[in-house]
Amino acid sequence: MSPRTAPVRRIAAAVAAVSIVAVGAAACGGTTKNSSSGSSAPSAVSTASVDPGAAAKKGLTIAYLPKQVNNPYFTIADNGGKKAVEALGEKYKEVGTSSGTDTSGQVSYVNTLTQQRVNAIAVSAQDPGALCTALNQARKNGVKVVTYDSDTNTNCRDVFVSQASSEDLGRTEVRLLAQQIGNKGRIAILSAAQTATNQNTWIGFMKDELKKPAYKNIKLVKVAYGNDDAQTSFQQTQGLLQQYPDLKGIISPTTVGIKAAAQYLSGSKYKGTVHLTGLGTPNDMRAYVNNGTVKSFELWDPAKLGALAGYTAVALSSGQISGAPGQTFTAGDLGSFTIGTDSVVVLGKPTVFDRTNIAQFDF
Structure with a gap:
C-alpha cells in the first residue's frame, strides 16, 4: 500500500470505483493469519460457484451487529446499511449491545441471529478472535458473514468491508x-x-x-x-x-x-x-x-460504509460473489468494487476536515 498525502476532499461525491491494494491480514483489520480461533470452521472464502450476473435474491434478511448500538457513528453507518438493503427489496434489522467492550454480548447476538436463520450478518467486531466460533457456526448454517469497520480473523468471515486503507x-x-x-x-x-x-x-x-x-x-x-x-x-x-x-x-x-x-x-x-x-x-x-x-x-462517510456492507451481504447471499479475490460486484450508486487480498473490499480514501470545508458536510 502506498500512503497518500493528499486525501480526497469531498466524500459527498459517490465513489465510482475503488482501487484495491494488496494487504496482509495485519494491514486490514489487525488480525493474524493461521489463527487457531474457529480453525475447524469453513475456509475464509467459499469455493461454491458464483454467477456475477445473477439477480439479487428477494426476501433476504440482513442483520447488522455494530460494536455498540446508540453510538452516533454506528447509527449513521447502520442507517446507511438500512437504506441500501431496503432499496434492494430486502429486510434490514439491527441488534447489539450498549457497551463497546461486551464481546460475550456480541457472541450471544450472533448465536441468536443464527437460530433466526438470517441470510447474512454484517458485524463490526469488538475483538478479532472472540466471535470466531459463533460466526463460523453461523457460516456452517448457511449465513454469510460480512465484517465492516472492524475485522475478525480472516478465517471467520466471507468479506471484510474496510472503511479505507x-x-x-x-x-x-x-x-x-x-x-x-x-x-x-x-x-x-x-x-x-x-x-x-x-x-x-x-x-x-x-x-x-x-x-x-x-x-x-x-x-x-x-x-x-x-x-x-x-x-x-x-x-x-x-x-x-x-x-x-x-x-x-x-x-x-x-x-x-x-x-x-x-x-x-x-x-x-x-x-x-x-x-x-x-x-x-x-x-x-x-x-x-x-x-x-x-x-x-x-x-470517511460512515453511511457509505454501512451501505457497502449491505450491498456486499446481498451479493454474497445472492451468489453473485463468494468473497474470492478478484471478484467484482456493483454496490448501487457507490459504483463497482473489486475484492482484494484476504477478501477485503475498500470503500475509499479518508477525507480531511478543517475550517475551510467542514460546513459542507452533514453527518
Whole structure:
C-alpha cells in the first residue's frame, strides 16, 4: 500500500470505483493469519460457484451487529446499511449491545441471529478472535458473514468491508498532527478498547510512521484507552495531561474519543496549545473546529460504509460473489468494487476536515 498525502476532499461525491491494494491480514483489520480461533470452521472464502450476473435474491434478511448500538457513528453507518438493503427489496434489522467492550454480548447476538436463520450478518467486531466460533457456526448454517469497520480473523468471515486503507489512516493521522506541532514534541494516542482490531492496526501504522527521520523529534509517550465511552475518554484525556503537562498533541482514532478529548481541551487551559486530531464526524467536531480547539481531523462517510456492507451481504447471499479475490460486484450508486487480498473490499480514501470545508458536510 502506498500512503497518500493528499486525501480526497469531498466524500459527498459517490465513489465510482475503488482501487484495491494488496494487504496482509495485519494491514486490514489487525488480525493474524493461521489463527487457531474457529480453525475447524469453513475456509475464509467459499469455493461454491458464483454467477456475477445473477439477480439479487428477494426476501433476504440482513442483520447488522455494530460494536455498540446508540453510538452516533454506528447509527449513521447502520442507517446507511438500512437504506441500501431496503432499496434492494430486502429486510434490514439491527441488534447489539450498549457497551463497546461486551464481546460475550456480541457472541450471544450472533448465536441468536443464527437460530433466526438470517441470510447474512454484517458485524463490526469488538475483538478479532472472540466471535470466531459463533460466526463460523453461523457460516456452517448457511449465513454469510460480512465484517465492516472492524475485522475478525480472516478465517471467520466471507468479506471484510474496510472503511479505507489501514495504512492510509494510520500514517495520515501522524502527518496531520506532525504538521500542527511543527514536527516536535511529546504526543499520545487516545484509542478505544485495547482489543479493537481496527484501532490496533491503525496504531501499528502510526508507530511505524513515527520511525521515519522526519519525526525524530516527536515522541509517543503513551497509548490510553477510553473504551469508546465518552466519560472514560474525557477522563483519560484529563489524565494524559496531568501525567504529561508538556504534551503537544493527541491522536484519537475513534469518533467517541476525539469528541470527548475536544470537549475537555475546549474548556481547559490547554485549548490551542495541545493539538488534537484523529477520526471524527463533522457534526460532532464542527463546534471544536470553529472555536479553534481542533485544526483538522479525518474520516470517511460512515453511511457509505454501512451501505457497502449491505450491498456486499446481498451479493454474497445472492451468489453473485463468494468473497474470492478478484471478484467484482456493483454496490448501487457507490459504483463497482473489486475484492482484494484476504477478501477485503475498500470503500475509499479518508477525507480531511478543517475550517475551510467542514460546513459542507452533514453527518
